[in-house]
Amino acid sequence: MLDITDIETFYGPSQALFGVSLHVGAGEMVALMGRNGMGKTTTIRSLFGLTPAHRGRITFESRDLRRLPAYRIAQCGLGLVPEGRRCFPNLSVRENLMVTARPGPWSRERVEALFPQLAERRRQMAATLSGGEQQMLAIGRALMTNPRLMVLDEATEGLAPVIRQEIWSALRLIKAQGQSTLIVDKSLGELLPVVDHCTILEKGRTAWTGPPEALDAGIRDRYLGV
Numbered sequence: 001m002l003d004i005t006d007i008e009t010f011y012g013p014s015q016a017l018f019g020v021s022l023h024v025g026a027g028e029m030v031a032l033m034g035r036n037g038m039g040k041t042t043t044i045r046s047l048f049g050l051t052p053a054h055r056g057r058i059t060f061e062s063r064d065l066r067r068l069p070a071y072r073i074a075q076c077g078l079g080l081v082p083e084g085r086r087c088f089p090n091l092s093v094r095e096n097l098m099v100t101a102r103p104g105p106w107s108r109e110r111v112e113a114l115f116p117q118l119a120e121r122r123r124q125m126a127a128t129l130s131g132g133e134q135q136m137l138a139i140g141r142a143l144m145t146n147p148r149l150m151v152l153d154e155a156t157e158g159l160a161p162v163i164r165q166e167i168w169s170a171l172r173l174i175k176a177q178g179q180s181t182l183i184v185d186k187s188l189g190e191l192l193p194v195v196d197h198c199t200i201l202e203k204g205r206t207a208w209t210g211p212p213e214a215l216d217a218g219i220r221d222r223y224l225g226v
């Protein structure tokens with residue numbers, strides 16, 4: 001479904017990616033991992049055309065994404081839940097869900113069944129939600145665009161443990177429903193049981209790819225510092 005091959009990306013003169021490769025098959029949930037500053041967010045920015053890659057290939061369902069502008073990439077069926085959960089603060093919860101909705105399997109009813117708090121708070125302005133609820137809304141809103149591939153960047157970072165567990169339960173259901181997903185997260189305990197493959201970045205390069213059960217103590221120690 002998604003093939004990123006050997007991309008190199010720069011911020012001005014400074015090179016951040018030196019050869020990142022990554023594959024997501026249809027229906028898979030894939031983890032993009034690595035310590036701070038190794039290039040995970042830059043890889044996602046390159047995929048979405050926000051910081052375009054200078055070299056390498058990005059193909060999604062056989063389409064070459066690398067030279068498309070960001071708005072065309074979103075139209076190709078990629079949905080992003082960016083770091084820092086950006087909801088529209090002055091729209092209600094329900095308006096946030098509906099404003100970018102597109103037809104497909106994820107209806108408002110299905111999203112609200114996944115996150116019942118969003119139904120309970122449907123008339124509240126997004127700005128009045130807790131951080132965890134805003135994150136649920138950001139995920140719900142991305143699902144409502146019915147992306148063929150959803151990309152989550154640090155969806156559980158900085159949230160209270162009980163809220164994180166709710167989000168992980170929802171992500172397990174999202175996976176069970178066949179949603180293809182690329183996920184950046186540092187919570188190995190929750191991430192590894194649910195993903196099909198892991199790709200680890202080290203200093204802007206793909207350093208290791210494999211199934212989660214192959215991610216042994218040596219690899220964790222070497223690339224993840226855990």
Ligand SMILES: Nc1ncnc2c1ncn2[C@@H]1O[C@H](COP(=O)(O)OP(=O)(O)OP(=O)(O)O)[C@@H](O)[C@H]1O
Nearest residue numbers: 011014015016034035036037038039040041042043
């Ligand atoms: N706007 C920017 N301008 C210049 N350099 C940047 C910029 N954003 C990131 N970088 C650099 O690019 C490299 C990769 O950063 P990136 O944010 O992609 O890493 P990350 O793996 O997502 O880290 P984190 O887990 O901390 O979010 C780092 O060396 C970082 O300093």
